[in-house]
Amino acid sequence: MHTVVNEPVDKPVNKPLSRAWLRERSELGVSAILVGLGVLVLVDAIRIHTDFAQRGPVGPKAVPVVVGVGLIVVAALLARDVLRGGRGEAEGGEDIDLTEPADWRTVLLLCGAFLANAALIGVVGFPISGAILFWGAAYALGSRNYVRDPLIAAGLSVVTFVLFNNLLGVPLPGGPLVGMF
Amino acid sequence: MDSFNNLLEGFATALTPTHLALAALGVLLGTAIGVLPGIGPAMAVALLLPVTYGLEPTGAFIMFAGIYYGGMFGGSTTSILLNTPGESAAVVAAIDGNPMARKGRGAQALAAAAIGHFVGGIIGTTLLVLLAPTVAKFAVDIGAPDFFAIMVLAFIAVTSVLGASRVRGFASLLIGLTIGLVGLDEMTGQQRLTFGSLHLADGIDVVVVAVALFAVGESLWVAAHLRRKPAKPIPVGRPWLHKADLKRAWKPWLRGPMIGFPFGAVPAGGAEIPTFLSYVTEKRLSKHREEFGKGAIEGVAGPEATASASAAGTLVSMLTLGLPTTAVAAVMLAAFQQYGIQPGPLLFERESALVWGLIASLFIGLCLLLVLNLPLAPVWAKLLRIPRPYLYAGILFFASVGAYAVNADVFDLLVMFVIGVLGFVMRRYGLPVLPAIIGVILGPAAEQQMRRALQLSDGSLTGLFNTPFALVVYGIVVVLLSWPLIRRLIRKPAPPAEPSPQVERPKVDA
Structure with a gap:
């Protein structure tokens, strides 16, 4: 070996x-x-x-x-x-441009957004941590609309929470915000 | 006519208002997610899995059937209007579908694809009804060594038949097998690869692995190479067909399933090969051979019907043997396991109502697809314009919801992240994802079957080869493994006497 x-x-x-x-x-x-x-x-x-x-x-x-x-x-x-000169072929796709070198800043920001959700979901609840994840990920990927982005993030997060937690019976942590109501 | 009665009962189950609504919801969600660029049917199904967690099993699988066919259909829309297929089965549809759309015949291409899906699906599902109970009855009698042999075949088939490089396929398979080892050994309760963690003692949930490899890995990979100006989709009206189109398309629609279904049913993996075969066949048989590659309707109709029938064929081995051969089937198997149901020969006896309800809703889902999607096609086409930051942020968002919902445990999110990074590396270096998924799902089952077989033979290795069925399957495995060599021998009529190490080489090389 x-x-x-x-x-x-x-x-x-x-x-x-x-x-x-x-x-x-x-x-x-x-x-x-x-x-x-x-x-x-x-x-x-x-x-x-x-x-x-x-x-x-x-x-x-x-x-x-x-x-x-x-x-x-x-x-x-x-x-x-x-x-011997063999190379694995990088996967192509609809939104992938392999002619450009890898953009590590975007990847790291995206990882940060993902891990932020994991770190915060137990503390602040899903509606907030999910919104942070979405906004953070959209920001990382180059979206810079400071009005529309957070609104979509918050809306998606709250709707998903209500849909899963209250309608589909899949519990998600509400956090202190939901506890106030 | 036993299965006919069962099917009628299945329709009775599936046609209740709740179940019908779930099927319709599944079709709509499946299509919507499947149309989104970058999301193939496997990721669509994996992302939508948590939606069904709160439902009872029958309702969940009826919805699932809708998602399944909806996702497949959505993939071809992306393929035709964007020329960049989201999944391997839709690659061939883009060859002629996109030129048609560019010539202003997008509506016809979509119609040919939609009806092709419908016809292929109906024929494929009918064959499933006729064949599955027989296969299940036969499979009841096969023992542990046979099952182990079939699983070995599945491992070898996904690594050798698909993909460009066998070494990389095997690397992916072994990564999957390693992930499958994590947890308690089912026979002795010994901890393996848990490092003392209680979270890992339960094993890593297959759903978490699937979502991580498909959704998280893909998002990270796209982030690294995001095309700053996404391809412009071609606007399209309501799909319809001229009489001349119908005349050219009906034969390919009927021929496709004959190619697709058998390929789907055997564990040789996926719709890539049959759709390609269908394309070549249609080209050879067509009177308009010169149009192929420039927008021949047969080139859309045939492969799409093939893909759809192959998806139905996949269900035969998935339901009767518990053997997934495509990524979508693998995720579906994971869904069954979520409910504590183990697909296999006994499924048709033990969960008769569920299985037949599922099969009936496949038919219903296909009809709903045709009725809903032809008029809705322009709406679906608009989804292709979704800004990419929102699309991939949304994928990560729902991936997190799904992984968290499995056990309500943050630890799963961290596991998903690690495996997602692995998925990124695999994409970068051309390691196919499918063998890893198959390894995670089938690895533990294969180990149990092997140990059971060796228990029966008292440890003698002959216990793995002592049935004719297993020997035949191993024969196929050997042929698959030595295929590159065999092909070389066929090409050269007088081959030089190869030394024996050369015979061993193709096993892992190439």
Whole structure:
């Protein structure tokens, strides 16, 4: 297993390990993720106690071991493919322009809006945290209408809350605002 | 005529005012969400899942049937009017549908697609009625090794048949299997990959995974590469067809389902291949071959009927074997599991009323689609103009509602975020999403079947191969795995004697 993991590092001896070289082969990062995941699964599998409660010849360890080894093997094969010039094709789509470089600011702002909702939903309730999520996400994606955006966000959030909580019977946290009524 | 009686009872269930209203609501919601650019049927179904949480199972699935066909129909509208299909099944429809729309024949293209969907769906669902009970009866007798073999086939099929790169398909599948491992081992109660967290001990909900990979991953990916000037949709009037159009379209409508249904029913994954086959067939049979690619109505009618029938075919293996072969079917299976219902051979016996109610509402949903969507097409076309910031903000918003609603737990939102980032990385590096979803859903089930089979054989590995059925299925698996090699051998009549390591290679490479 160790030799396989090291393979992508060993191979490029005669090539410059420069930034540009790595950027061109950033897909090796996917291999790294897969190896990490594989090691995690294997370590966790070894940790499982099988001395009690096992029924049947195959215990709870077998499949994690297979999956863990599989992850590492696939990581190695993927690394080989990348080093031989293979590239995963980035997914296209209706609203996707692949000719432009990735816009990380937008992505980070969007992540922030999403996590803000997760952090606030228990504190201020869904109607407010949901509105923050929507407005924040719209802002991140380039919408700058300071009247319409928050109005849509608040409206959508309140309507969704009433629809799910009161009509569809799917409870969402109301927060202090709803408690006042 | 047992299934006929059951179907009548199903109609009795589905035609109550409440259920009819739910079906109509499902169709409208499904179409509206499906038309929205960037949202394919799988994401539409996953996002709308929480809407059904408060309903009783029968009502929920009747609504679901509407959402399912509505989402499929909506996808083709996007494809025709924007030339950028939101899902793989609608790719082919854009080849001729969009040129038709640009020539001012958008109304005809939409009509050909809508009626194609209707015809394909009706034929496909009829075949489902005829076939599913028989398959279920047969499947009752198959045992653990057979089930395991079928699931292995499903894993191999989604990774090898679809997508450009097998390594990347397998990587995605293994990621899904890993996520499926999280939680308590069903047989011994041992914790796996939980890291002592009580939240993780229950496992990661499939709905959370599906919404994360489809909706959150997609939104983040689009955010990174947002087209600042979205493509302009072509305005369109009320769909209708000339007599000449009808004359050219009716045969493709009827031929499509014959191609689509079998492909949907076998676990070879999705509508991509059959829609393409249908397109090629129609081109070959057409008297207007030169029009193909420039707006031939047959090129819309055939593939759309094929896609619709293939969706019905997918339901055969989903309902009778519990085996999802497309992303939409995978989400639907997750929905069944939400209600504690396990699709499989016994479903038709145990949940007869629900299944037949569901099948009946597929017919009703198709009729509603045709009646509602032909006049509403101009309204749907307006949805294509939605500002993109609102669209993707809305997707994230409803994804959060859905993930939170599963367990009313903030932890699920964090899990969704992490898996969403994973979905982003997968899109960036061309790892297909479908194998991961199939891995999450089928992984735990496959493990149970394998361990059960080995329990019966007392640990001997022959326990996995001791039925003729399993052997046949493994035969197909071997053919799929070695297909690149076989193709090479067929192309070269006199192949050089390959050393044995070469035979092993195509398994994971290419």
